[in-house]
Amino acid sequence: MSGRRPVRDGLLVGNLETGEAVGLAGARCRACGEATLGRNLLCPNCGSEDVEPLALSAKGKVWTYTVVRYPPPGDYKGADPFRPFALGLVELPDGLRVLAPLACAPEEVRIGMDVVFQPRVRPDGVVQFEYALASEGTAQ
Amino acid sequence: MSDVVIIGAGIHPFGRFDKSAEEIGSFAARAALQDAGVAWADVQASYLSRMYLPATSGARILRRLGGTDMPIVDVEAACASGGAALHQALLAIRSGECEVVMVLGAEKMPRGFMDPRMIYADWQIEMGMSLNPAYWSMRAMRHMYEFGTTELQIAKIAHKNHNNSVHNPNAMYQKAFSLEEILNSPLVCDPIRRLEICAPDDGAAAVVVASADFARRIGARKPIRIAACVHTIARYSADFRCPADSMSATAHNDGPTEVTAAKAYERAGLGASDVNCFEVQDTDAFCELEIYEELQLCPLGEGGRLIDEGVTEIGGKHPVNMSGGLISKGEPVGASHLGQVVELVAQLRGEAGPRQVEGAKVGLGHVLGAGGNCAVTILQR
Numbered sequence: 001m002s003g004r005r006p007v008r009d010g011l012l013v014g015n016l017e018t019g020e021a022v023g024l025a026g027a028r029c030r031a032c033g034e035a036t037l038g039r040n041l042l043c044p045n046c047g048s049e050d051v052e053p054l055a056l057s058a059k060g061k062v063w064t065y066t067v068v069r070y071p072p073p074g075d076y077k078g079a080d081p082f083r084p085f086a087l088g089l090v091e092l093p094d095g096l097r098v099l100a101p102l103a104c105a106p107e108e109v110r111i112g113m114d115v116v117f118q119p120r121v122r123p124d125g126v127v128q129f130e131y132a133l134a135s136e137g138t139a140q
Numbered sequence: 141m142s143d144v145v146i147i148g149a150g151i152h153p154f155g156r157f158d159k160s161a162e163e164i165g166s167f168a169a170r171a172a173l174q175d176a177g178v179a180w181a182d183v184q185a186s187y188l189s190r191m192y193l194p195a196t197s198g199a200r201i202l203r204r205l206g207g208t209d210m211p212i213v214d215v216e217a218a219c220a221s222g223g224a225a226l227h228q229a230l231l232a233i234r235s236g237e238c239e240v241v242m243v244l245g246a247e248k249m250p251r252g253f254m255d256p257r258m259i260y261a262d263w264q265i266e267m268g269m270s271l272n273p274a275y276w277s278m279r280a281m282r283h284m285y286e287f288g289t290t291e292l293q294i295a296k297i298a299h300k301n302h303n304n305s306v307h308n309p310n311a312m313y314q315k316a317f318s319l320e321e322i323l324n325s326p327l328v329c330d331p332i333r334r335l336e337i338c339a340p341d342d343g344a345a346a347v348v349v350a351s352a353d354f355a356r357r358i359g360a361r362k363p364i365r366i367a368a369c370v371h372t373i374a375r376y377s378a379d380f381r382c383p384a385d386s387m388s389a390t391a392h393n394d395g396p397t398e399v400t401a402a403k404a405y406e407r408a409g410l411g412a413s414d415v416n417c418f419e420v421q422d423t424d425a426f427c428e429l430e431i432y433e434e435l436q437l438c439p440l441g442e443g444g445r446l447i448d449e450g451v452t453e454i455g456g457k458h459p460v461n462m463s464g465g466l467i468s469k470g471e472p473v474g475a476s477h478l479g480q481v482v483e484l485v486a487q488l489r490g491e492a493g494p495r496q497v498e499g500a501k502v503g504l505g506h507v508l509g510a511g512g513n514c515a516v517t518i519l520q521r
C-alpha cells in the first residue's frame with residue numbers, strides 16, 4: 001500500500017504517486033464567478049450550490065510575503081532544526097491568492113516576482129505544496 | 141430610544157500573575173461596582189467576554205461577588221469579544237428587560253504564541269502557516285510596497301505607545317524604548333519586530349452599564365453615554381487575516397474596520413473628526429497605522445504621514461492609544477476591549493492623570509482579530 005496522501009483532503013489534484021499533473025484543486029462559482037481554493041460545494045461569496053471544480057494554474061506572482069523567523073507553534077513539519085523561511089501570498093491568474101511557503105532563500109523574494117507551484121513530499125508520505133521561483137526551465 | 145450609560149468602571153492590571161481568573165476577574169468587577177456605587181444585588185444580568193477561559197467562566201468568576209440567580213453568559217468573538225459582550229448589555233437595557241448590567245472581560249493566557257489549534261486547521265499548522273504575526277506582516281509588506289510606508293514609521297508607532305505606557309500603572313510593560321532600540325529588536329516576521337508586537341497575558345476589566353433613567357435615579361457620578369457599540373465580521377474576502385488560507389483577487393469589499401467604524405459613526409451621529417481620543421488594536425505597530433486610514437483619520441496610504449506629523453500622540457489632534465496600547469499592556473483577549481473602554485471612561489471623566497487628553501468629550505475603542513471579528517465602541521460625555 002502506498003503512503004502518499006494530501007496534506008488536506010480535496011486540496012490537491014493529479015497523481016500523487018507519480019507526481020504527474022499535481023496541482024491545487026479549486027472551485028469556480030457559476031453564479032458569481034468567484035474562484036476559491038480546494039474542493040468546494042458552496043460558494044463562500046454568494047452561497048450558490050452551482051459550483052464547478054477547477055484545476056488552479058501552476059504559475060503565479062508574489063502579491064505579498066513575509067519571512068517567518070521563529071518556529072511556528074504547533075506540529076510544524078518543516079525543516080528540523082528550524083530555518084527561517086519565506087511565506088508568500090501568491091496571486092494566480094484564476095482570480096485568487098493562495099498562502100504557501102516559498103521554496104527559496106528568504107532574501108531573494110520580491111513582491112511581483114514569478115513563482116511556480118511544486119508539490120513537496122514529506123518523509124511521512126504526506127504531500128504538501130510550495131512555490132518556487134520561476135526560472136527559464138519551469139515557466140513556460 | 142433612551143440612552144445607555146456606563147456608570148462604573150474597574151480594571152485589574154494586565155500582565156502575568158500567580159492568580160486565578162476568578163481572582164483577577166472578581167477584582168475588576170468589584171472595582172466597577174464600587175465606582176458605580178451599585179450593589180451586586182442590584183445587577184440584573186452579566187456578560188463575560190473571554191476566549192481562552194473554560195466554559196461557564198462568567199458564573200465561576202462572578203459567584204465570588206455573592207449569591208445570585210441572574211443570567212450570566214459567556215460571550216466569545218475572538219479579539220472583538222469585549223465589543224460583542226458590551227453590545228449584548230446594550231440590547232438587554234434597550235429592550236427594557238434590564239436596567240443594570242455587568243460586563244466583565246477576563247483572560248488568563250499561556251506565555252508565547254497562542255495555541256494554533258484554536259483557530260488553524262492541522263494542515264496549516266504542518267505547513268508553517270500558524271504564526272499570527274505572519275499575517276500582520278504580509279499586510280505591512282504590501283502597504284510598504286503600494287504606499288512607500290517605511291519601517292521607521294512603523295517603529296514610531298511602537299515608540300509612541302511604549303512612551304505612553306510609562307504613565308499607565310495597569311500596563312504589563314511600563315517602559316520607554318528609543319527608536320534605535322525598537323529598530324534593533326529582532327525581526328519576528330519581516331518587517332515586524334519584537335518591540336512592535338503585543339504579547340498575550342492575563343488581565344480583567346469591567347463596566348457597569350445602566351439605563352440613563354437608572355443613572356439619574358441613583359445620582360450616578362459622571363455617567364458616560366454609549367453613543368454606539370457595533371460588532372461585525374469581515375465581509376467576503378475583505379480581510380486577509382489569520383486563519384485565512386487564501387483570498388479573492390477580484391472581490392473588493394470594504395475591510396472590517398472600515399465597515400464597523402462607518403456603522404458606529406452613523407449610529408453615533410459623529411465623524412472621525414469629532415473623536416478626541418482613540419484606543420485601537422495595535423496587535424502590531426503596523427496594524428495601528430492601517431487603522432488610522434480605516435477609521436478615516438486620513439486617506440488611504442497616508443497612515444505613515446500621520447505618525448510622522450505627531451497627530452496621534454497625546455497632545456496631537458487625534459491621540460491614539462494613550463494607555464500604551466496592546467503593545468505595552470499585552471492582549472488578554474477577552475479583556476482587551478473592556479480595558480480600552482475603562483481607559484476611555486477615565487479620559488472622558490477627565491481622570492486619566494498624566495495620560496489625559498485635554499477636554500476629551502468623545503472617545504472611540506476598536507478591536508479586530510481572528511475571523512475578521514471587529515468591534516467599535518464610541519463613548520461620549
Ligand SMILES: [Zn+2]
Pocket residue numbers: 029030031032033034043044045046047048
Ligand atoms: Zn458565487
